[in-house]
Amino acid sequence: MTTQPDEIKVEVKNLTKYFGNLHVLDDISFNIKKGEFVCVVGPTGCGKTTFLNLLTRIYSPTRGDLFIDGESADPKKHNLAFVFQEPSAFPWLTVEKNLRFGLEIKKLPKDVIDERTEMIIKMLGLQELRNSYPHQLSVSSEQRIIIGRAFAMNPDLLLMDEPYGQMDVKLRFFLEDEVIRLWQELGTTVVFITHNIEEAVYMAQRILILSTKPTTIKEEVIVDLPRPRRFDDPKFVAIRNAVTEKIKWW
Numbered sequence: 001m002t003t004q005p006d007e008i009k010v011e012v013k014n015l016t017k018y019f020g021n022l023h024v025l026d027d028i029s030f031n032i033k034k035g036e037f038v039c040v041v042g043p044t045g046c047g048k049t050t051f052l053n054l055l056t057r058i059y060s061p062t063r064g065d066l067f068i069d070g071e072s073a074d075p076k077k078h079n080l081a082f083v084f085q086e087p088s089a090f091p092w093l094t095v096e097k098n099l100r101f102g103l104e105i106k107k108l109p110k111d112v113i114d115e116r117t118e119m120i121i122k123m124l125g126l127q128e129l130r131n132s133y134p135h136q137l138s139v140s141s142e143q144r145i146i147i148g149r150a151f152a153m154n155p156d157l158l159l160m161d162e163p164y165g166q167m168d169v170k171l172r173f174f175l176e177d178e179v180i181r182l183w184q185e186l187g188t189t190v191v192f193i194t195h196n197i198e199e200a201v202y203m204a205q206r207i208l209i210l211s212t213k214p215t216t217i218k219e220e221v222i223v224d225l226p227r228p229r230r231f232d233d234p235k236f237v238a239i240r241n242a243v244t245e246k247i248k249w250w
């Protein structure tokens with residue numbers, strides 16, 4: 001499949017969301033390109049998770065809409081995958097069966113399921129753990145399985161909602177690199193929500209900085225640093241400082 005460099009994957013158009021009288025999202029518009037890696041940073045309660053829930057139609061917009069490949073977002077039509085903050089591997093399934101699960105639900109042919117599962121097991125180095133159960137794994141291995149499961153779905157769009165919030169720094173660095181590697185190899189479009197500015201600068205091609213409620217996009221920052229990125233690269237530090245400067249909510 002060839003991808004036009006500037007093909008739009010997601011279009012958010014005048015998106016406004018109220019919960020009762022609570023004005024959460026205020027007339028937000030932006031695009032995400034196919035294959036792009038976008039990080040969204042914003043204060044607690046500004047509506048980041050709400051935005052994802054609007055994309056998956058758990059909630060409906062008050063005004064405006066979200067489009068995927070030019071069509072109003074529809075979880076039945078569009079293949080969205082989620083990684084949440086808490087690891088959520090199915091405890092009663094082995095690693096391999098966790099990876100196969102979503103593909104079996106989609107009733108893909110067995111050879112396709114075999115092939116994708118093997119690819120992800122190999123890419124994540126899970127060969128030794130394939131017959132283990134989630135409770136036998138460390139938190140980082142469990143989160144790797146969730147990430148692998150999400151990429152195995154070959155999603156139109158991978159949505160990650162503060163997936164490393166609770167992890168210590170070493171695990172976080174390791175899993176950040178895993179996601180970057182999978183993204184580079186598979187070309188998935190990724191929306192990654194985080195609280196952590198350094199994480200956003202490390203991962204994103206573009207960072208959207210949100211305001212407090214009623215929430216708008218305060219600033220957009222392009223991160224055009226080569227990879228692998230280094231936290232002590234002066235250019236990295238300069239961008240991190242510039243983003244921090246633009247954030248007045250903590």
Ligand SMILES: Nc1ncnc2c1ncn2[C@@H]1O[C@H](COP(=O)(O)OP(=O)(O)O)[C@@H](O)[C@H]1O
Nearest residue numbers: 019022024042043044045046047048049050051
């Ligand atoms: N189902 C809901 N009903 C009422 N208020 C909600 C609901 N979901 C979220 N909110 C409110 O909307 C705001 C945004 O929430 P959320 O999207 O979870 O923020 P974030 O993920 O940025 O921390 C918060 O003030 C939250 O209390």
Ligand SMILES: [Mg+2]
Nearest residue numbers: 048049050161
């Ligand atoms: Mg949230």
